[in-house]
Amino acid sequence: MSWFRKKVVPLSRVARRRQTPDGVWVKCASCAEILYRQELERSLWVCARCGAHFRIPAAEYLRILCDPESFEELFDGIRTVDPLKFRDGRGKYSEKVARAQGGQPSREAVVTGRARIEGIPIALGVMDFSFLGGSMGSVVGERVARVTALARRERCPLVIISSSGGARMHEGILSLMQMAKTCAELARLQDAGVPYISILADPTTGGVSASFATLGDVILAEPNALIGFAGPRVIRETIGQELPAGFQRAEFMLAHGFVDRVTPRGEMRAVLGTLLRYFTDSMARRVPHRRTDSGARAARNPFPAGDSSSPVLD
Amino acid sequence: MQDGWLDFEAPLVELERRIDDLRSLATSQDLQAERELEQLERKAVGLRRRIFSGLSSWQRVQLARHPRRPHTLDYIEHLFTDFVELQGDRAFGQDAALVAGLARFQGRPVAVVGHQKGRSTRENIARNFGMPHPEGYRKALRVMQLAERFGNPIIALVDTPGAYPGIGAEERGQAEAIARSVREMSRLRVPIIVFVTGEGGSGGALAIAVGDRVYMLAYAFYSVISPEGCASILWNTREKAVDAAEALKFTARDLEALGVVDGVLPEPEGGAHRDPRTMAATISETIAVSLAELDRLAPDVLVRQRQERFLAMGAYHEVDPA
Structure with a gap:
């Protein structure tokens, strides 16, 4: 039994926190720079200082x-x-x-x-x-x-x-x-x-x-x-x-x-x-005769059964 | 664990010892001893049945990981003739944790792939405890594609704690090697029959388990994560592995009920390691029956059915979009 119990955080709050953070100011988890939320949104959630991608x-x-x-x-x-x-x-x-x-x-x-x-x-x-x-x-x-x-x-x-x-x-x-x-x-x-x-x-x-x-x-x-x-x-x-x-x-x-x-x-x-x-x-x-199945498949079987005509090869 | 006995088999150990003692003492004329021996043997059979009919998931895990459990090369010896191991991925190296090769099943050419564990510590180090690196999966795929070119069926034997989590494995693209193997197996134009013989450890198992028929041995398990790994994440301690083993519902019966495997192969009394020959015979019959069924399908049909089989897996509820 531990002296210090882990503080239980309700999951819904955690989930919200893990999405884009609330609040006007946001701290960069990578360089600890304090960033203005609106600015961060404009920079597509990339830290202006260190380039960390949120x-x-x-x-x-x-x-x-x-x-x-x-x-x-x-x-x-x-x-x-x-x-x-x-x-x-x-x-x-x-x-x-x-x-x-x-x-x-x-x-x-x-x-x-x-x-x-x-x-x-x-x-x-x-x-x-x-x-x-x-x-x-x-x-x-x-x-x-x-x-x-x-x-x-x-x-x-x-x-x-x-x-x-x-x-x-x-x-x-x-x-x-x-x-x-x-x-x-x-x-x-x-x-x-x-x-x-x-x-x-x-x-x-x-x-x-x-x-x-x-x-x-x-x-x-x-x-x-x-x-x-x-x-x-x-x-x-x-x-x-x-x-x-x-x-x-x-x-x-x-x-x-x-x-x-x-x-x-x-x-x-x-x-x-x-x-x-x-x-x-x-x-x-794409040229029709090259419209094979996957290239690999065609390579494995360039002369499918029943095809007696001589195929045009790439 | 002594002489390969697991702790839950303890009641059997004493009984078996007395039977052994009596057997060595008794002469054919000693009717009294003979009667006692018969009685004890009946008792042992009953006790074994009772123990093995009520196994918990964790006890099954112990059996699946039993050091004496038959491994891929043991089965290959019993199931096939003319086995020739093929080695190396032609790109980086040779991985002894995964065995691949050409063989004959009842005279017919097939390809075999399977994870290989060791029995002694030395063997286990050489086999990396049956945990392949990317080159193992790339070798397996190479051999399976070779089989495809000649129209030969593929037999896969799954028995791994998982793909190896190490620096080299990551540098060489463990994720990509598994993903590619899974995708390519889904469109190989030859029959693929899979047996989970021991541990079916997550993606490292699935990488060679995309088959037209997938069977499990009765005491094998097949799981998205090891019970220890699951316990350490969801219970915060590996010690809850017993609970995780129950919660994950990964026994052969569970998987049959979930529609993930086609059948559960009964194991000899006390587990496959007590009688590998009988176990191999059961697997052999299953291969023969499955091949006879799959041989009737044209390659296009075979591939479509295999893909549809995996496309149908999963549990969800579907409502009309709002």
Whole structure:
């Protein structure tokens, strides 16, 4: 029994705190600079002094990246349940979800739908770390899979902004299976020749990094975002030594070849616009006989059975 | 734990010892001793059944991690002929925590992939306790894609605490290696049959477990996180692993009820390690039956059904959008 009891903070307050902070003044968690909230909002929640990128909720990303009024939310009718009747040391999963939802039952760790960026229609998913650490349970997996299928059907690029601690423990094995679900849908998207741009925000780890987040045709990361499979605490405990500075940060992942670019938040929209134009233009120009399934598949079987004509090779 | 007995098997230990003693003393003429022996053996069977029919999730975890439990190479020896191990990912290195190779199942060419734990400390260090690095998963995928090119089925044996959480593993893209393996398995155009033989540790297990048929041995478990890891996050102490084990509902029966696995394979009395040969025979029959079913499907149908199987997993409620 400890002399000092941990002060119990109601989760709803924590959840609100983890979103964009209230109050006129905000302290930068990285350099401790006191920043004026309105100024911070204008700078897209990037510290003017040290360049730290604050974690921001999905709604902020929509505001920052999408054309005004262009976002149309879809699949918000997919709602969280408690399949295992899970209960931990602090209480029931169902109550935890209810508190995180704050009376808004459609709230979950991802928002999905149609949007436009610089006029180009896309299918979009944005994760929300402020909802149970952005963890992936059945709802996240299903919404991501549905928006991926939407991209395939409508032949518009898929963009997903990830921010997650990993699979949600409270839904047990079903959370793990969301990795297989989202990856299977991404295989179909790739086979259909539709591009996918993955954006990694702080943090992207565990089951989300080990599924859809690291499978983008192009992968962009926000500066200093923590990106990896295992969390730093687990690694530190496993190997019993301190981790090198900058370990698992976006720049580290860039140096090791796992992201294409580290892109500051303020440049993200323009970079996305250029990439999206490139891909939609490429899709429009594609010569019919080159419209194979995925390139890899075609390479493995350049002479499909029943095709006796000599194929035109690239 | 003595002679491979687990603490909950303690009531059996004394009984088994008396049976052994009696057996060594008794001559064929000693009717009295023979009758007593018979009685004790009946009692032991009953006791074992009672203990093993009421196992808690935590006791199952202990069985799944039992040091004498048959591992991938033990099963390979019983299940296949002409096994040739293929090594290395052709990019970085060779990972002994994951075994991959070519073999024949009842004469038919197949590919085999599986996590490999060790039995002694030395073996375990060499095998990294069955926890693969990215190169292990990349090797497995290489071998599975090789099988696909020749239209050969794939058998995967899952038994890992998880993918290794270390500096090198992160530098070489553990997350990407797992994600890619999961995506590619979902579209391999050959039958894939998966057995969770011991520990199904999270993403490190799933990376080779995207199959057309997924079976679990009766005392295996398959979980999003280890009970210790879950306890340390949600209970603030690893000591609550027993509670976490119950809450996570990760036993073979639980997963069958959740629709995640197709079947639970019964284990020999006392667990697979008490009779590996019988266990392997059960797995062998299951492979034969599954292959006969999957052989009837055209590759397109096979892939579509496999993808739909995983697309259907999850629990949610759907309302009409407001």
